[in-house]
Each structure stands twice: as C-alpha cells, then as structure tokens.
Amino acid sequence: EVQLVQSGAEVKKPGESLKISCKGSGYSFTSYWIGWVRQMPGKGLEWMGIIYPGDSDTRYSPSFQGQVTISADKSISTAYLQWSSLKASDTAMYYCVRRTVTTLAFDIWGQGTMVTVSS
C-alpha cells in the first residue's frame, strides 16, 4: 500500500525549534515530489513548498520562503519540515503530500501532524 506516515502531534513554546517528519512507503520514494501543506485551525489549505528526494531540488512558496526548511533523507524514505524559531501563528495542521512528476496532483496525503505553539 502506498502511504505517507507523519510524526505525531507536537506542543512547543514560542522560540523553540521543531522538525517533523513524513515517511513514504509502498513506492519509489526518489521518483516523486514530496510537498508540505499547512491548514490553520478552521481555515483552508496553503502550499508551503516541495522537494524532489532524488536530487534534493527544493522549491518554496513565496509566503513560506525563509520561514521553514524542507529536506529529505532518501536513504530512509523520509522528508522533513523544520522551524528554527516557532511563533504562535505556526499553530496548524501540517500535511505532507506526494506529487507526481508529470502533473501537479497531490495524489497521496499523510495523516497530518498537529503543531501547537503556546506559551
């Protein structure tokens, strides 16, 4: 079965760092893009950025450039999303998604990781 399994929920304080993960299985991890999508409480979907694990080519939404870092370790089929200094406004559900090479379709979604930032 093709799936993306994300790390568990996190509760952090403002200013702390965080790295969440997304492990792919059931397919060739290096042959598809892996992206990240934010959903703030009660709000819509926002595309954050994407990485191609095959060569680590990474692109960011202008809204998230410089705010987060996307990376991947192809040896363990895992992508990451990290923050160096969290803010309360980073409180949201974060989904990792698989994107095909030939289209922009996000055909597989992880179950989501809830990040809560509160003092």
Add this chain to the structure above:
Amino acid sequence: SYELTQPPSVSVSPGQTARITCSGDALPKQYAYWYQQKPGQAPVLVIYKDSERPSGIPERFSGSSSGTTVTLTISGVQAEDEADYYCQSADSSGTSVVFGGGTKLTVL
C-alpha cells in the same frame, strides 16, 4: 500573488446536482485539481487535470473547464458528499502552486 476564487458555500438536496466553481486568470494555461476534505480527515484527490477521475472516486464526480473557470460537478449528491472542496492549480509560469479558499458543500 496569484489567487483562485471559490464560493464559500453551496447547498443542495440529496439526489440533486452540485456545481462548485473555481476562477483564476491562469486556468486557461494550467490544469486544475480538486480535493474533498471531510471533518477531521486529510484531503482526498477527486479530480485531476481538469476532468480526470482517480481510481476509486465515484463516477458522480466530474470536472470541466471553460476559460478562466473550472467546475466540479457532483451528480446525484449523497449525504456522504457533504465536505469542504478545494481547487488547486498554479500560476501562469507553473512555479507557484495555489489552493482556492475552499467551498463547504452542505447536503440539505
């Protein structure tokens, strides 16, 4: 920045046809994709490349495109179709992915 515009809500009775629109200047050049999100769940792809349906998605879901507007049509709406629906596409250069604001479909 590029935007996709969807109506905030659409309401239909069971068995009727629901149409959800998504408008954007680059849609004549870029394909659109549609996702269904039920409460507490991750989104699911229901239409790709304007009108293609992934395997496992019921035939009552269809998509179409005309100029700067794409439309998700759900024929014979069922109670289980009540959800939020999001369109997704890219700007004219294909560089930046964008989601519409989402449409809440209510089945009366």
